[in-house]
Amino acid sequence: MGQPYDPGSSGANPYQPGAYQPGPNQPGPYGYGGYPPPPPPKDRKGMRLWGKILTVVGIVILVASVAIGVVLAVSGIGQVVDQAEQAFVVDPRAEHRYDAGDTFALFRPDNTAATPSCEITGPAALERGSDVTAEFPYDGTQVQSFESFEVVEAGTYSFVCSDRVVVASIDIGGIFSGVGGVLLAVFGGGFGGVLMLIGIVLWVIAGRKPRTASPPAP
Template identity: 35%
Template sequence: MKNAGKWLIILGAAGAIISIVAGVVLAVVGLRPVARMEQDAVAVDGPGNSVEQHFDKGREFTLYTRGANGVYIEDPPKCPVTGPAPLRRIEGSYSSITIGAQSRISFATYRVNQAGTYRIVCDRPGVTIASAVNPLGIMGGIGGGLLALFGGMLGVVMVALGIVLRVVGGRKATPPTGPPAAGSWPGADTPVPTPGPEA
């Protein structure tokens, strides 16, 4: 029982450390783009629902509109983009995120082929420009947080159980102390001869 407790302590401590470290790394890597997106978000709220924004070559940006539970509240806006060079539209890119307590859902993602200032004009308000966010990365970040939480808790439980097993096993393995009880030493049951009468 003591050996089982020892291994539970070792495995529990190792599992907790690995789960917490791996979970924190996954959470930071997965959720970092969300934090950057919130910092870099630009609202298309200029005159005529337009904005001018400088983009470096190779930069990807996404246009977001209001949404709810991952679906559009209304049809996606139309937002033509003009600038030094045509932009490459990335098909199949989709993400839904919450910024400032408002749900946002993407409807267009572009890659900049030539650095410069681009003008974005939308046919209605409520559009936000932000960095492209990979939904798989967000899921990985959330999964990392859950791994750190539940993996760490499971490791702590295993360590506690291991300590209990070692304490209980140690008590059973400890021999009794003090003088032996009556009749417990070797030969205690052997009758003692009675001296006979002297010859």
């Protein structure tokens, strides 16, 4: 009479968890080789879309900032130069007629250490102008403003200065336009360039094929 089957008497039970070890030519729980399938590739459509958007927006901001900034800078500097062509020298005396509402500034050479002192007399006291620095080349020398005034009453004004001074009518709007144009071209263009570079990086990363992990060596 045969003996009842005892699974423990013949070694490991093949039905116990972890007991079955597939060979190289035997299918395991994940097919031949016994390795799980690679994870599905990540969806990078969103990254690619944002890369395109940032690239286009960056290019638009860069081009617009540089173009508008150059136009404003050239226009503002042109207005300042036009006013500078009507400049005159006080050394040590001079006279000039102004209309009410005119603005002018006193300029000294850049290579002068001391700031000249000037006495200006006329039909009415002058009002102090905006504290704006302007400079331009005059008679082969670069001069820089150190004081500005606004004329309240029209008439002829007399200038007496302790040293050579160049007097030129100034356009505050032109100065701000020139400075603003330069700042817009530099900072606006730089911001647009950064956005463009970020967009290109995202676009390139999204376009790369995902790496597939190679199974470990048996």
